[in-house]
Amino acid sequence: MxxxxxxxxxxxxxxxxxxxxxxxxxxxxxxxxxxxxxxxxxxxxxxxxxxxxxxxxxxxxxxxxxxxxxxxxxxxxxxxxxxxxxxxxxxxxxxxxxxxxxxxxxxxxxxxxxxxxxxxxxxxxxxxxxxxxxxxxxxxxAPAAGDDVPVKFVFASCQDYVGRYYNAWSRLLQLEDDDVEFIVFLGDYIYETTGDPAFQSTNTLRGVSFSKPDEAILQKNGIFTYRAASSLSNYRDIYKNLRMDPVMQKVHERYPFIVMWDDHEYSDDCWGSVATYQDGRKDEKNDERRKNAERAFFEYVPIEANPNGAGEGAIDVNAEPTYPNTHIYRDFEFGKNLRLIVTDYRTYRPDHLIAEDAYPGGVVMTKEALAGTIAALPFSPEQKAQISAQFANDLFAYVNIDDSAYANHKAVLRAAYLDQATKAGLTPEEATAKANTWVQGNMALAYVNQVLAAAGQSALNISPGGKDRGMAYLHMGKLGLFDIRGTRYIVVKDTYDLYAAYRYANPAAPKASENALGDAQEAWFKGKVASANTWKIIVSSVSMTALVWDLRGKTDIPDATLRQRFYFNADQWDGFPTKKQELLGFLRQTNVSNALFISGDIHASYASVESGIPALTAPAISSGSVKELAGNAVLAAGYAQGSPLFGYVVAQMDETLKAGNPGLVYSNSDAHGFVMLEVNGTEALATYHLIPSTEVSKDYSLRAASELEAKSSSQKLRVQNGAITLA
Missing domain, CATH: 2.60.40.380 (Purple acid phosphatase-like, N-terminal)
Structure with missing residues (x-):
C-alpha cells in the first residue's frame, strides 16, 4: 500500500x-x-x-x-x-x-x-x-605487520532507528578526518523491535514496518502492542530499512567497519538463543529465531564470519555457521602498535545469575554454604568476621517451609503465588507448575512473614529467633515474581558478589555460572593478548566499567532497604563479577602491557581503570541515554523527581557513579556520540565527540551544518601506563 x-x-x-x-x-x-x-x-x-x-x-x-x-x-x-x-x-x-x-x-x-x-x-x-x-x-x-605507525579509528554502538536520527554519524562526517582508518561497531547495529514504548519513540517518520508482520512476535507493554522480529524476513526488513538512511549510507561509503553484535541484533538482554521479554513467565529459547537473526546479520554486514576463511571472491553466506556453531570472535593487526581483539559476549554466555522467575523468598545459600563461601574469600580474618556479623541480622533468618510444622504457612504462600502468577498472565496450569518448582524448601522469613501479613494471616508469623541465617533472592534485590529488577538490573552488590562467588566455586560445574566467553574463546583470548603489538585493545560489546550506586550513607532516603550498594546493570560484566576479576587478574599477572577494553551497550560515556586495566565505554549513536532510561524506571517505580532517590540515581547519576567506583575517571550518562581513538608507541588518545540527548529526535540532515556543530562538544582523555587522565 x-x-x-x-x-x-x-x-x-x-x-x-x-x-x-x-x-x-x-x-x-x-x-x-x-x-x-x-x-x-x-x-x-x-x-x-x-x-x-x-x-x-x-x-x-x-x-x-x-x-x-x-x-x-x-x-x-x-x-x-x-x-x-x-x-x-x-x-x-x-x-x-x-x-x-x-x-x-x-x-x-x-x-x-x-x-x-x-x-x-x-x-x-x-x-x-x-x-x-x-x-x-x-x-x-591496514598497515603491514611491524609498521611503526599511529592508528586512528572510531568506536561506537547502539543506533536505534525508531524515532531517532543519526546525528552523531553526521557529526563524524562533518569532521572530515581522513586519518580515521576504520570504525569498530560494538553492537546493537539494529534493534529487533518495531516500537517498544519502554524505550522507543512513536515518531512515524522514523519507524520500521515488517512486510510479513504475522511472522513477528506480538509483544505487549501495558496498553501498547508492538512487534519483535522473528523470521528471516523480519530481520531483513530492519536491515534494509536502516541502510536506506542517507547518513548511514554515507558513513559506510566512507569507512570500513569491523562489527561485533550484542543483544538487539537478536533479542534484548539475550543469552545464546534465549530471549528475555517475558521475564521468566515463558521459556523463550528459540534456536530458529536466533539462526534467522544471524543469517540476516551475515547477509547485510560486511563481515567474514567463516573461521576457516573464504579465500577470495564472493563469500558464501550459507557457509558462515550459525547458532549453535557460530564463530565470529576474531582479531586484526594494524602494524606494530595495535592488535584488535574482537570478543563475542552473547553467543556462549550462560544465563543471568538470578533467574527472572526466581522466587524472592527462596534461599540460595544455607548457613553452611554462607560460612564456607565467606571463609574462602581473599580477605583478612577481620574482614571476614565483619561480613559474617552482618548475616547475624534477623533479616537473614530462614526455615524449611516443607517441615510439617509450617504446612499452613506453605499453603498461604502457595495460594499467594498462584494469585500473583495468574495476574501476571500465566495460565492456571503454568502457575501451578512454577509454584511446584519454587514454593518449597528453605524460605527467608523476611519474605514469608511479609506474604502472611499481606494475606491477613499475621497470626502465623514465624519468629526469627533461634533460626539459621542464610541468603535468599530477596537479599539481592529480587522483590517480584517476574521482573528485571533484582535480576538483570539493580541488584544489591555485596550479597550478589558473595552469591556469584558461591556459584562460581560449585564443584559440580566449576566456573560454569560465569563462563561468559566459553572455554574455546577464552583460551583464544588469552593467547591473543600475549601478542607483541604495543596496544592490545579488547573489543567487548558490554562495558567493563563497574556501575555502582552506593547509597549506604544516604540517610535522606526513607527506605532503609535502599541504603545499600547496587549494581545498576547485571547484564554487562558487573553481572559476572567473579569472571570479570579473573580475566583482569590474568592480564595483570601475565604482565600484558597496554591492555585496553573498549565497549558500548550502556548508552553512556565512561572511562575507568578496573583493577589496574583501563576501560573506555562509548555512548550510543542514537539509542536513549542511560540517564533517560533510568529516569523513566525510577518514575515508574513510584519515586517522584524531587525525591532523594531520584536525585542520587538520576539527577546526580554521574556523581553517584563516581562515588561508587573510585576508578571512574570520566562519566557522562546523558549524551550521544562516538569515540575517536588514536594509538601510537607510547600512548592512546581518546576523544569523546558528544551531542546532547535532547537533539537525537531532530533531523539535522535538513539543517545547516553549523547548527549541529554548535550543539557538539568533545572531551579528550589520555591512556598511558595503565592510567587514564583528562587531556
Whole structure:
C-alpha cells in the first residue's frame, strides 16, 4: 500500500540521491536522472569491512526495485581502483551473483591489496543494455605487520532507528578526518523491535514496518502492542530499512567497519538463543529465531564470519555457521602498535545469575554454604568476621517451609503465588507448575512473614529467633515474581558478589555460572593478548566499567532497604563479577602491557581503570541515554523527581557513579556520540565527540551544518601506563 509522500520524506529522498555521488563521478558524466536510476538498483548503497593489510570485504545489495520481492539473481561486476576517477583498475571482477536467496545482498573478499592504502570501489549492474553503477565507496587496508605507525579509528554502538536520527554519524562526517582508518561497531547495529514504548519513540517518520508482520512476535507493554522480529524476513526488513538512511549510507561509503553484535541484533538482554521479554513467565529459547537473526546479520554486514576463511571472491553466506556453531570472535593487526581483539559476549554466555522467575523468598545459600563461601574469600580474618556479623541480622533468618510444622504457612504462600502468577498472565496450569518448582524448601522469613501479613494471616508469623541465617533472592534485590529488577538490573552488590562467588566455586560445574566467553574463546583470548603489538585493545560489546550506586550513607532516603550498594546493570560484566576479576587478574599477572577494553551497550560515556586495566565505554549513536532510561524506571517505580532517590540515581547519576567506583575517571550518562581513538608507541588518545540527548529526535540532515556543530562538544582523555587522565 502506498502512502502520500510527506514533505520531509521528499527532502530525504533528495538527500539520498545526492549521496550517490559522495565521492565524485565515474569516467562518464552522471546526470541526476542516471543517479536516480542507479539508486533504484542499489537501494542500500555499498559498504566495506574487515580491513586487513592485504584484503577487505566489499558489500552491496543489487536488484531491480520494481521486482524487490521474488526477483531473480542479479549479475554484477566489481571495480576497484586507487583512483577516485577509476582511471586505472587494480581489480575488475565479472560474473558476481547477488542471489535472491541472500536477499540480493553480496559480499566479496578482495585480496592481494597493498597495505595502508586507500581504495575506491563500485559495483556495476547491466540491465536491458544499460550500465548502472552503484555509489562509489572508499575503503582502506591496514598497515603491514611491524609498521611503526599511529592508528586512528572510531568506536561506537547502539543506533536505534525508531524515532531517532543519526546525528552523531553526521557529526563524524562533518569532521572530515581522513586519518580515521576504520570504525569498530560494538553492537546493537539494529534493534529487533518495531516500537517498544519502554524505550522507543512513536515518531512515524522514523519507524520500521515488517512486510510479513504475522511472522513477528506480538509483544505487549501495558496498553501498547508492538512487534519483535522473528523470521528471516523480519530481520531483513530492519536491515534494509536502516541502510536506506542517507547518513548511514554515507558513513559506510566512507569507512570500513569491523562489527561485533550484542543483544538487539537478536533479542534484548539475550543469552545464546534465549530471549528475555517475558521475564521468566515463558521459556523463550528459540534456536530458529536466533539462526534467522544471524543469517540476516551475515547477509547485510560486511563481515567474514567463516573461521576457516573464504579465500577470495564472493563469500558464501550459507557457509558462515550459525547458532549453535557460530564463530565470529576474531582479531586484526594494524602494524606494530595495535592488535584488535574482537570478543563475542552473547553467543556462549550462560544465563543471568538470578533467574527472572526466581522466587524472592527462596534461599540460595544455607548457613553452611554462607560460612564456607565467606571463609574462602581473599580477605583478612577481620574482614571476614565483619561480613559474617552482618548475616547475624534477623533479616537473614530462614526455615524449611516443607517441615510439617509450617504446612499452613506453605499453603498461604502457595495460594499467594498462584494469585500473583495468574495476574501476571500465566495460565492456571503454568502457575501451578512454577509454584511446584519454587514454593518449597528453605524460605527467608523476611519474605514469608511479609506474604502472611499481606494475606491477613499475621497470626502465623514465624519468629526469627533461634533460626539459621542464610541468603535468599530477596537479599539481592529480587522483590517480584517476574521482573528485571533484582535480576538483570539493580541488584544489591555485596550479597550478589558473595552469591556469584558461591556459584562460581560449585564443584559440580566449576566456573560454569560465569563462563561468559566459553572455554574455546577464552583460551583464544588469552593467547591473543600475549601478542607483541604495543596496544592490545579488547573489543567487548558490554562495558567493563563497574556501575555502582552506593547509597549506604544516604540517610535522606526513607527506605532503609535502599541504603545499600547496587549494581545498576547485571547484564554487562558487573553481572559476572567473579569472571570479570579473573580475566583482569590474568592480564595483570601475565604482565600484558597496554591492555585496553573498549565497549558500548550502556548508552553512556565512561572511562575507568578496573583493577589496574583501563576501560573506555562509548555512548550510543542514537539509542536513549542511560540517564533517560533510568529516569523513566525510577518514575515508574513510584519515586517522584524531587525525591532523594531520584536525585542520587538520576539527577546526580554521574556523581553517584563516581562515588561508587573510585576508578571512574570520566562519566557522562546523558549524551550521544562516538569515540575517536588514536594509538601510537607510547600512548592512546581518546576523544569523546558528544551531542546532547535532547537533539537525537531532530533531523539535522535538513539543517545547516553549523547548527549541529554548535550543539557538539568533545572531551579528550589520555591512556598511558595503565592510567587514564583528562587531556
Amino acid at each position: 502506498s502512502n502520500k509522500l510527506h514533505r520531509r520524506t521528499i527532502l530525504q529522498s533528495i538527500v539520498a540521491v545526492a549521496a550517490t555521488t559522495a565521492f565524485g563521478c565515474s569516467d562518464e558524466e552522471t546526470t541526476v536522472t542516471q543517479a536516480e536510476a542507479s539508486r533504484r538498483f542499489f537501494p542500500q548503497s555499498v559498504a566495506s569491512g574487515e580491513p586487513r593489510a592485504e584484503s577487505v570485504v566489499l558489500w552491496t545489495r543489487a536488484l531491480d526495485s520494481e521486482h524487490d520481492h521474488g526477483a531473480g539473481d542479479s549479475t554484477l561486476s566489481l571495480e576497484v581502483s586507487t583512483s577516485e576517477s577509476f582511471g586505472t583498475l587494480v581489480l575488475k571482477q565479472d560474473g558476481l551473483k547477488a542471489l535472491a536467496d541472500n536477499d540480493h545482498a553480496i559480499k566479496v573478499k578482495v585480496t592481494n591489496l597493498q597495505a595502508r592504502t586507500t581504495y575506491y570501489y563500485r559495483f556495476v549492474f547491466e540491465h536491458d543494455g544499460e550500465r548502472f553503477t552503484s555509489p562509489v565507496g572508499r575503503t582502506r587496508t
